[in-house]
Amino acid sequence: MCLALPARVIAIDEHGEMATVALGGVKKDISLILVDEVQVDDFVLIHVGYALNKLSEKEARRTLALFAEAGLTGDGLS
DSSP: OOOOOOEEEEEEETSSSSEEETTTTEEEEEEEETTTSSOOOOEEEEEEEEEEEOOHHHHHHHHHHHHTTTSSSSSSSS
């Protein structure tokens, strides 16, 4: 089973190709090559180091709450 998790973009490189995202106190560098017009504070769905698409904060929180309820993650967007 593959999971894609929502995370908040906290920084974007000068070329707009890479971003740093944060989720539950963990920061990770990811590629933005598959998604257009991502900005700091946007939420993106990430999988194996790539942003797959943007999503709203409401949808990100709802998804993380469901993952936490299922025991797959912590309690959300710390």
